[in-house]
Amino acid sequence: MFDLDSLLIRSLREDIGSGDITTESCVSADAISSGHFIAKEPGVICGIDIAARVFALVDSKIEFKVNSSDGNYVTQGMKIAEISGPSRGILTGERVALNLLQRLSGIATRTKMAACELQSSGAAITDTRKTTPGLRVLEKYAVRTGGGTNHRFGLSDGVLIKDNHIKAAGGITNAVRAARALAPHTIRIEVETETLLQVSESLEAGADIIMLDNMDTQTMEKAVKLIDGRALTEASGNMDSKSLAEVAATGVDFISMGALTHSVKSMDISLRFI
């Protein structure tokens, strides 16, 4: 909440610099405008309250009425929100508000597509740490808005033992034991595996979650059977180029996909003045 305001003020400063000279010169201080935010393509809205907050920070006299809340699916041409108030503030805040709204809606829309593919399976789509620096809280929120779940937020609220950690610790068993000793007991321990042998070792070491990384679906299926509910399972590795339904059919609990946040196509939304 505090971080949101900090982020928005930082973003507004970045854009406004020493002042919006076009607006200040062309638009009088007491001019009033109103307009609509219009979806120019179908998608899942995310960030509408954030857009509203941007305008509130620019000028508290701007009124913002939300028609489609976060998570709503809208079709092309729909009015997402209405805005009215001092023209200067609306023009000055427009770009920052749209930049965030379009990006987050793009992420939510992409996540929703993945979630739909998984609808009849027991697997959930989940995100990664491959987010835009500075925007992680928002981008992970967009993933939830689109129907996905969140993986750990960062390095301090989850343990994910990767290849290099295993080597450095002298094997999976040592690594899991070391992590147990240091990590708060409120946190689960996940091990990244690439072979069935590593899956076995992780299970015996007491891993809570086993990541099946870059495995073909047959191996993944064997791994899931081997684990047999004794740990959570997470499929990973270029999942944007695979059939999610096929991956889900192996029985994994989670499918994590970096592309949800690292390769985003903004949703086309525009502000049309009346």
Add this chain to the structure above:
Amino acid sequence: MFDLDSLLIRSLREDIGSGDITTESCVSADAISSGHFIAKEPGVICGIDIAARVFALVDSKIEFKVNSSDGNYVTQGMKIAEISGPSRGILTGERVALNLLQRLSGIATRTKMAACELQSSGAAITDTRKTTPGLRVLEKYAVRTGGGTNHRFGLSDGVLIKDNHIKAAGGITNAVRAARALAPHTIRIEVETETLLQVSESLEAGADIIMLDNMDTQTMEKAVKLIDGRALTEASGNMDSKSLAEVAATGVDFISMGALTHSVKSMDISLRFI
């Protein structure tokens, strides 16, 4: 320069939180590692010095050797850089460094493709303010790295008179005059036009740059002829879905494209330990 460090520290804090518990538990404080940054697909590198700076901030004992400087085109499998030093720092900084390097290289690669399309024309590809909040300096740098030019940085270093400014000011002539009076004399004045009539009016009002927004190429061609070098010309409006060569053939000076920064596909780069 100062802003870069602030941004990187903010990004590292976001990821590291209260500590990298996996690395701290599994990897001893005196362990040493080395590795290569590998391009997993062809593209234009951008942000390699920024990646180096991330690691320097995490641990000044990490050494980073750049093989491919910013602007270099690399093919799949090429080593972009080498890293060596304390394992903990390398593992802790890896994600933030890659998140930035991949994103900026994605932008540079996309820009280079556009610049190539325009190579035999007189037109330049240019960016917009549709950047990721907080990353504008870096994203505009990536556009230059890919061979594009920058439009104004933000609202204070350029005048761009749009539809709503024109209405509020009571016409193009008034708007240009008002902007001239307020804006530093070091800044040019640009007017957004959608019709030839507006182009004429802008010219007479003394606009320095005329944006030809959402015009079909025939109209654009007429506009360029009408202007006849008395103002710079900039084509705009969903340029990612058009043939840039065809647009350039109208004779415009600049083609601005929001998609360069608002819809980015990260370039696939990974850190492989030896």
Add this chain to the structure above:
Amino acid sequence: MFDLDSLLIRSLREDIGSGDITTESCVSADAISSGHFIAKEPGVICGIDIAARVFALVDSKIEFKVNSSDGNYVTQGMKIAEISGPSRGILTGERVALNLLQRLSGIATRTKMAACELQSSGAAITDTRKTTPGLRVLEKYAVRTGGGTNHRFGLSDGVLIKDNHIKAAGGITNAVRAARALAPHTIRIEVETETLLQVSESLEAGADIIMLDNMDTQTMEKAVKLIDGRALTEASGNMDSKSLAEVAATGVDFISMGALTHSVKSMDISLRFI
């Protein structure tokens, strides 16, 4: 706007430190006062809304009524504003509010004097980057308030090629070409010249603005004739020690004067309690 609040809070912190012990001990928390801001010498008011904002930040229950808006000329003894509310907040905020108001009014008054000298000429008085570190936005605002225009805000929103840039680039022509290639097309290019030869070369190189630096008025007049409207002209160099009217008579467009902001005599304004 955000920067203003940051600046004011920083200024208040600087003055208040760990608390205003005089006021806290002598004045009860529920005491109420009112007073007037009085001009103790004639001048142009600037910063009255900033003063109001200082008090609003100290205690939102303080009421502040503006009698003379920014840009108004006031004579000695005139009431500029009225204030009323909690005595503690008024006493605690008084010094910071006055320090800003007096300084900005001093700049506006000095600028107005210069602008008056130029009234019947076609030249405008403009500022420089010789401002107080941290206060540039406000001091440039004060210059506009006094009837001057602003030069570029800083190093990123204007190109000003000086002697050393010319040497480093290998001549004026190279320098102008290099700047054109890097600078956004929304920004004009200015070259600093000291001789008519340099004026010619700048013109041919396509400079948009030519600074006539430390020239005597005869040379300046020749330069203006030589340029003949093909570029904007700016007279510069210890302009506070010259007759502005005489300089203006050469036909230059702008006269820039560092003394407007680097050598300021605060306007004498006091807060008198009733």
Add this chain to the structure above:
Amino acid sequence: MFDLDSLLIRSLREDIGSGDITTESCVSADAISSGHFIAKEPGVICGIDIAARVFALVDSKIEFKVNSSDGNYVTQGMKIAEISGPSRGILTGERVALNLLQRLSGIATRTKMAACELQSSGAAITDTRKTTPGLRVLEKYAVRTGGGTNHRFGLSDGVLIKDNHIKAAGGITNAVRAARALAPHTIRIEVETETLLQVSESLEAGADIIMLDNMDTQTMEKAVKLIDGRALTEASGNMDSKSLAEVAATGVDFISMGALTHSVKSMDISLRFI
């Protein structure tokens, strides 16, 4: 020390914005320059180490050799310092370094003039809180450099009971007592007086310092005799328009002068490249 770096970085950011486009385009990254800082008028140098620090922050490879330390009196044409290193950094940092150096030297020079007037008296020249917001630490340092002493830094490290505090507390005696009860015992209590009656009352109330505000010199002389060393005395009130020697002859201990910092004429210093 930390605040200095924060202030300098803030000042550099203010000036540099998103980048020094003139220098980046005209000057190659490996160009080297050297130059001298020259006094263009006589004065007392102050801030030379601060100027050095500005360049160190811009580029740690810049070398800066001080010829005239803070407090030195220099004549017109003297070399104050030498600089050499990367041309880009020198050009980019020049303005901020000069803005600070010129302003602080201006304050030190003005203070030195006042201190000279008082040389044969027992009175010291002292500053006030009428400083530039954000620069108080530096400006008070400049006053000391010029041979003055500092009054309290801000509202928390000194008690100065003024007219309104007296009214609110119900008389001088009450005010002094209340301040004694709240203020740390390490802090002296000063009372502002305008009449001999108030002087008496302050003395009886146990004031440590008595300010003689806006008194003519005869009254001031009587006040000093009345006080007779039982409290420190401070003359105050438009001291820049009076004969300091005459005021000092009344026997006061301190003369405080707001103009030392609120109305500064920058000392003319320039950076000349070789």
Add this chain to the structure above:
Amino acid sequence: MFDLDSLLIRSLREDIGSGDITTESCVSADAISSGHFIAKEPGVICGIDIAARVFALVDSKIEFKVNSSDGNYVTQGMKIAEISGPSRGILTGERVALNLLQRLSGIATRTKMAACELQSSGAAITDTRKTTPGLRVLEKYAVRTGGGTNHRFGLSDGVLIKDNHIKAAGGITNAVRAARALAPHTIRIEVETETLLQVSESLEAGADIIMLDNMDTQTMEKAVKLIDGRALTEASGNMDSKSLAEVAATGVDFISMGALTHSVKSMDISLRFI
């Protein structure tokens, strides 16, 4: 005031991180709760308005009614305050509010106990700089709330010449003279002494305050007689392990005790929902 908000926001961020996942998942956004803050042991309340401010920052719709103001002594089971409003905000802010309230009340309670011991003497209990980094303003406020007085806030608002300063300056006389020359005249000069000889020397040097450090009570008594009102006296050195009444009987003016703030037992206060 500004620092308070900064501190509270920093504390809330520290606790909330990327979000209160328990509350967000279990409690609906429109749920309403109310509760009481209950003293679970007797003590002096301090920080109740700060607790209120914490909740206001979390959610401005939370109402907070204070029953026992700062400085009130409460017995076990008493209601200190009532809270009502959105359940989410109350649950999310609870810990930070209590952490501050309990700590400050612990300090106030401990100070009150010391002040009571000194009630019939002329000595006051005072604090030191042995406070928790980041919380000094609040902890010194808690000392005042408990009936103590404050020593200097930090290194810039008081002079305390210790053993090492004396050695470095070449004796007490030199040290006092040097401090007088640099320190604002609004600040008193204190010397730390361990022997009667040092006390004499300090007196002659003109010290305003003499600290009697680690002296037995007989020596202290002699020192007080020797000083005879010509300077303030302050007893110091492990005062938490001594009889304050006995120390006070020596006639000292102040007794400073680091334990007031460096070794705090939080007062037990809880928030009970209705």
Add this chain to the structure above:
Amino acid sequence: MFDLDSLLIRSLREDIGSGDITTESCVSADAISSGHFIAKEPGVICGIDIAARVFALVDSKIEFKVNSSDGNYVTQGMKIAEISGPSRGILTGERVALNLLQRLSGIATRTKMAACELQSSGAAITDTRKTTPGLRVLEKYAVRTGGGTNHRFGLSDGVLIKDNHIKAAGGITNAVRAARALAPHTIRIEVETETLLQVSESLEAGADIIMLDNMDTQTMEKAVKLIDGRALTEASGNMDSKSLAEVAATGVDFISMGALTHSVKSMDISLRFI
């Protein structure tokens, strides 16, 4: 790491304010000193590298040699570290360094005592969120240094369902289900229980950790048997007033104790100059 420097700089600013006037006046800029940090009572050292960092930030020329690393038990009179370098920096940084070192060593010592009581049991001592605002990272580090383990860092890296969450969610089962749906799968879910009935319900709902809050040891023992290894168990509730050995004998996995951090007695450590 970045947060540490921010915290230390904030702490130094708090103490130093506008300058250490005692040291600046009494100690010459080129004076050199050396000294030892001495334990004045036995305890577990924690924060020695942090103390070293404080001095490095004040003056990078200060050398600091650690004799007893964090976690070492020292007896009265032992030298913990040696320091040498510029006297001014040592004197100016001393208080902040000691304030942190003494506090963290106090926490580590207190934790070590608790850990020793539990040595022959299977239970671990763990901390809570009852830490000093702003110091949580350091205080939790001190708990680990003393042989304890950490509970969740804050509200975002663990789920702890308390009484009010249960009521709001409509029972334990609903609350656990809701938390599962929102929380990252990398985080465990803990439920606070006060009765055996709640323990049963939590188990059935699939809680990963069950807190046994304010239960007598008989009930606790029954709860542990009932749970029978199907969830982790944590004893909680005024544990500082109980026999830890007795609590551990019930078979719980963790004992959490707020007093480790909310009621700290600083360890007595001093800096003695040679």
